[in-house]
Amino acid sequence: MNRLAEIAVRLKSSSNILVTSHIMPDGDSIGSLLGLGLALQQAGHAVTMFSVDGVPDRYSFLDGSEKIVEKLPPKVDYDCVVILDCSDQDRIKPIWEQVKELLIINIDHHPTNHFFGNLNYVNPDASATGEIVYQLLLEMAIPVDERVSAALYVAISTDTGSFKFENTTPAAHEVAARLLEAGVKLREITPRVFDLRSRTAICILREALNTLRYSEDGSVAWITLTEKEMISCGARDEDLDGVVNYAKNIEGVEVGLIFREKSDGVVKVGFRAHSIDVSKLAETLGGGGHARAAGCFLEMSIKEAVEKVLDLVVKEVENGRNHQSFEASRDDVPRCC
Ligand SMILES: [Mn+2]
Structure with missing residues (x-):
């Protein structure tokens, strides 16, 4: 060098x-x-x-x-x-x-x-x-x-x-x-x-938040967007920048997911995590990325994609808890210090 x-x-x-x-x-x-x-x-x-x-x-x-x-x-x-x-x-x-x-x-x-x-x-x-x-x-x-x-x-x-x-x-x-x-x-x-946000980005954010769901234990939150919703807002992929973080950043949530239906029967999945390594999960599904931000494409309906991914993610979060591999999150830090 x-x-x-x-x-x-x-x-x-x-x-x-x-x-x-x-x-x-x-x-x-x-x-x-x-x-x-x-x-x-x-x-x-x-x-x-x-x-x-x-x-x-x-x-x-x-x-x-x-x-x-x-x-x-x-x-x-x-x-x-x-x-x-x-x-x-x-x-x-x-x-x-x-x-x-x-x-x-x-x-x-x-x-x-x-x-x-x-x-x-x-x-x-x-x-x-x-x-x-x-x-x-x-x-x-x-x-x-x-x-x-x-x-x-x-x-x-x-x-x-x-x-x-x-x-x-x-x-x-x-x-x-x-x-x-x-x-x-x-x-x-x-x-x-x-x-600055475009009106298109705000339109698709409103649609996205309407679909927000939680896993039973509240550790996973996810958003689904169909092609129909994308078209109704005139949205493109770039208008979804950061939308998945609304799911990830909710109190008690460890992993936030976004499922985006593409026109050709393919679902694009985005993973965002606080502490667990989601790149390994994405890899097992044919995708990849970084430890806290990863993605994959699945050839199936959006309903099937949610079931498949959710099952894996919820298990991984449980594993993470059992192995105490979570780093201290902000809420774990005593208020005094
Ligand atoms: Mn740079």
Whole structure:
């Protein structure tokens, strides 16, 4: 692995730079791209900021996002290509063949990173790639202006789930503090990035909560959504983002589930857990994912899918209790401490 100082030296000597980040961009992808791209431009470099899938509406208010392009010329010639927040080449598949012979600088915080660059800086301890970009700008002695600070703040605050996830480190807060000092306006960011919901998303949330059910012992809560309900709201999969958490976050619930009927007789199941490992359950059903967030597809009716999955999950929760493998949940912590 390279040091950030080496990457800083290389960037300083590059006049024509391509900066890009992953497909289906999230806040860290866009925020890092914009933060680094704008700062390098300001320092006098010719920078092309590129995002395969453009800029999601939620982030298009960010100053400078209008400069992010979705197409590259057929012949590319850059002194270097900075690839941000991508664990592997597949995350930038549409342009990889086109740029792979150029000098690639890979900057990321995913522990699974493939070190596909000529220069690689991967720090899994960083809360977001945006946090690394901030350190890189310090290294290059490029001042962080209002536009750059807003972009990097969006990167860090989205990847830490508004500073709620476990990757919220002291360093994340420290960098956020410096960005606030540099002029971040939360009244412009918070309503757009965190609070805004489309009417479609609210419509499908209302339908979803109407279907909420609990297992007998109350440890599992689930939501079912039929194709009919999706169509009646005009909802797409992305409108269901976070809906399963309404089930998971109910008092006494260990596992929240969402069953989404697809038009082709397939049911998509989402699992969210507080303490047990639901990725193993999802794997036994042909799916996978993370320990506390997993999913699978089942070829059966939604009624059959609920019965099948519920049986497995309730047993797993019981097992978890018997083996006392639960970590202390917030409610288990005595109020005094
Ligand atoms: Mn990230």
